[in-house]
Amino acid sequence: xxxxxxxxxxxxxxxxxxxxxxxxxxxxxxxxxxxxxxxxxxxxxxxxxxxxxxxxxxxxxxxxxxxxxxxxxxxxxxxxxxxxxxxxxxxxxxxxxxxxxxxxxxxxxxxxxxxxxxxxxxxxxxxxxxxxxxxxxxxxxxxxxxxxxxxxxxxxxxxxxxxxxxxxxxxxxxxxxxxxxxxxxxxxxxxxxxxxxxxxxxxxxxxxxxxxxxxxxxxxxxxxxxxxxxxxxxxxxxxxxxxxxxxxxxxxxxxxxxxxxxxxxxxxxxxxxxxxxxxxxxxxxxxxxxxxxxxxxxxxxxxxxxx
Amino acid sequence: xxxxxxxxxxxxxxxxxxxxxxxxxxxxxxxxxxxxxxxxxxxxxxxxxxxxxxxxxxxxxxxxxxxxxxxxxxxxxxxxxxxxxxxxxxxxxxxxxxxxxxxxxxxxxxxxxxxxxxxxxxxxxxxxxxxxxxxxxxxxxxxxxxxxxxxxxxxxxxxxxxxxxxxxxxxxxxxxxxxxxxxxxxxxxxxxxxxxxxxxxxxxxxxxxxxxxxxxxxxxxxxxxxxxxxxxxxxxxxxxxxxxxxxxxxxxxxxxxxxxxxxxxxxxxxxxxxxxxxxxxxxxxxxxxxxxxxxxxxxxxxxxxxx
Numbered sequence: 001x002x003x004x005x006x007x008x009x010x011x012x013x014x015x016x017x018x019x020x021x022x023x024x025x026x027x028x029x030x031x032x033x034x035x036x037x038x039x040x041x042x043x044x045x046x047x048x049x050x051x052x053x054x055x056x057x058x059x060x061x062x063x064x065x066x067x068x069x070x071x072x073x074x075x076x077x078x079x080x081x082x083x084x085x086x087x088x089x090x091x092x093x094x095x096x097x098x099x100x101x102x103x104x105x106x107x108x109x110x111x112x113x114x115x116x117x118x119x120x121x122x123x124x125x126x127x128x129x130x131x132x133x134x135x136x137x138x139x140x141x142x143x144x145x146x147x148x149x150x151x152x153x154x155x156x157x158x159x160x161x162x163x164x165x166x167x168x169x170x171x172x173x174x175x176x177x178x179x180x181x182x183x184x185x186x187x188x189x190x191x192x193x194x195x196x197x198x199x200x201x202x203x204x205x206x207x208x209x210x211x212x213x214x215x216x217x218x219x220x221x222x223x224x225x226x227x228x229x230x231x232x233x234x235x236x237x238x239x240x241x242x243x244x245x246x247x248x249x250x251x252x253x254x255x256x257x258x259x260x261x262x263x264x265x266x267x268x269x270x271x272x273x274x275x276x277x278x279x280x281x282x283x284x285x286x287x288x289x290x291x292x293x294x295x296x297x298x299x300x301x302x303x304x305x306x307x
Numbered sequence: 308x309x310x311x312x313x314x315x316x317x318x319x320x321x322x323x324x325x326x327x328x329x330x331x332x333x334x335x336x337x338x339x340x341x342x343x344x345x346x347x348x349x350x351x352x353x354x355x356x357x358x359x360x361x362x363x364x365x366x367x368x369x370x371x372x373x374x375x376x377x378x379x380x381x382x383x384x385x386x387x388x389x390x391x392x393x394x395x396x397x398x399x400x401x402x403x404x405x406x407x408x409x410x411x412x413x414x415x416x417x418x419x420x421x422x423x424x425x426x427x428x429x430x431x432x433x434x435x436x437x438x439x440x441x442x443x444x445x446x447x448x449x450x451x452x453x454x455x456x457x458x459x460x461x462x463x464x465x466x467x468x469x470x471x472x473x474x475x476x477x478x479x480x481x482x483x484x485x486x487x488x489x490x491x492x493x494x495x496x497x498x499x500x501x502x503x504x505x506x507x508x509x510x511x512x513x514x515x516x517x518x519x520x521x522x523x524x525x526x527x528x529x530x531x532x533x534x535x536x537x538x539x540x541x542x543x544x545x546x547x548x549x550x551x552x553x554x555x556x557x558x559x560x561x562x563x564x565x566x567x568x569x570x571x572x573x574x575x576x577x578x579x580x581x582x583x584x585x586x587x588x589x590x591x592x593x594x595x596x597x598x599x600x601x602x603x604x605x606x607x608x609x610x611x612x613x614x
Contacts, residue, residue, distance in 0.1 A: 208515040222527045259609045
């Protein structure tokens with residue numbers, strides 16, 4: 001069992017979907033990554049920052065789930081990062097209604113002593129300078145996984161490229177892969193991004209699944225077709241957290257094992273979208289995960305004998 | 308080995324892509340379906356209509372490929388159906404530049420005597436009245452597969468629904484499935500369409516693959532991620548032709564065998580897009596098909612043991 005170090009936002013989200021709306025609820029990339037990885041029983045820690053308005057009941061959740069939050073800085077006279085968004089009917093597009101960076105604006109991450117030797121590091125979507133700050137505090141990690149988005153490509157590309165050069169795996173969506181590489185074909189895009197540093201490239205296509213590439217191979221995991229998508233918030237981070245958590249648990253960073261890891265990540269993401277916010281992930285039983293893996297198998301596995 | 312009866316357009320296409328443009332070349336749904344199915348060595352026939360301008364060299368292609376064209380009516384003083392289109396840079400959207408129905412306008416299909424007992428019938432995208440005309444001429448087929456599109460939903464919905472009620476399998480794209488069913492979720496859409504008649508629903512998602520549903524199960528086949536898509540024309544028909552051809556060859560119409568059939572269909576479609584028009588399909592070797600099936604296997608198959 002490896003240690004898994006996670007850096008990512010811990011936040012308040014307010015979400016509107018065609019099914020309803022929420023007040024400020026627990027959210028953030030770090031939160032979703034942590035809750036997904038916790039399903040594999042790994043020894044994990046979240047490095048993040050919140051304000052004095054962050055309630056004890058949310059702090060308690062991390063303790064209950066045995067997620068180390070020694071690296072969760074609380075700035076008493078500051079306010080927690082807040083995001084508000086509204087999903088359209090198709091659930092694939094959303095409008096951001098409000099973004100208040102608050103304490104995130106001057107976030108200077110401090111990795112707890114006990115996690116400086118983490119084997120797996122998951123850099124959630126954040127300013128590349130924060131991600132680099134974490135990379136600089138860890139000693140000989142076996143695997144660094146980077147999640148990022150187009151905002152950082154638009155505004156901090158050179159800093160982002162320095163981070164990309166130092167990681168083993170990058171996870172981005174299809175449009176971002178095209179933007180970063182200048183290639184329309186995802187096969188060519190993945191190859192171009194590998195040239196920037198990462199040995200493995202994971203391209204997330206939302207409801208259309210995810211692709212995993214290394215220099216020689218590719219693998220595809222579909223998203224599970226669902227009767228109802230209730231709230232897509234956190235699905236990508238849950239996918240990344242499941243991926244990182246499975247790899248940390250198994251301590252096998254081969255392509256063959258990463259194939260399993262993205263199946264586990266897709267599996268967990270399929271639960272995340274079934275309720276608002278973190279609700280489904282907080283109440284997810286191991287038996288449900290196992291049952292749905294059977295659905296994933298029957299969805300994708302076939303018997304064709306070749307010569 | 309079953310007989311496979313195909314009804315579909317045999318046409319001239321003029322295609323523009325970012326890679327170049329063609330003069331009038333051989334095209335049409337019936338042509339692509341026939342060429343794909345022929346890869347399985349089935350005894351197939353195309354029912355269609357062309358004009359006096361249809362050249363002998365294209366007629367010869369069908370003979371060379373052992374595709375029966377006794378049901379290909381030639382109207383000497385008429386002109387062959389013509390379609391012209393331009394693909395955008397992303398290859399997922401296209402503008403139709405010209406459509407000339409010509410001899411197709413009054414097409415009254417006649418199924419050759421030798422194919423009235425065909426076990427598998429593939430109804431390519433055409434006016435529902437033409438499709439029904441073919442259904443009425445076949446005796447006890449084992450499997451009828453219907454391909455259609457939004458145009459017929461917009462203009463001839465009640466006729467289309469009569470055809471849908473009589474077929475075993477329907478293949479449509481995701482937007483068409485939503486339009487036909489009024490359901491956004493593809494899982495719900497498939498269920499609603501099954502209520503209209505077909506036991507099996509195949510939802511084509513282009514570069515995002517294809518889903519197969521029956522009442523209890525679902526299966527997903529990805530499209531092969533390619534370095535370059537040269538010309539998408541005919542990919543959907545090639546997919547359908549591969550699907551129908553494999554089923555006709557194996558004479559097994561179970562869900563388990565349909566899973567293999569959509570993998571074979573996806574595999575053939577991945578070749579079709581590599582060159583303009585039918586060029587790649589005309590020169591495709593069995594060994595290449597087999598090699599690429601290995602890529603499909605490594606793309607999708609994983610080992611996770613479940614309790």
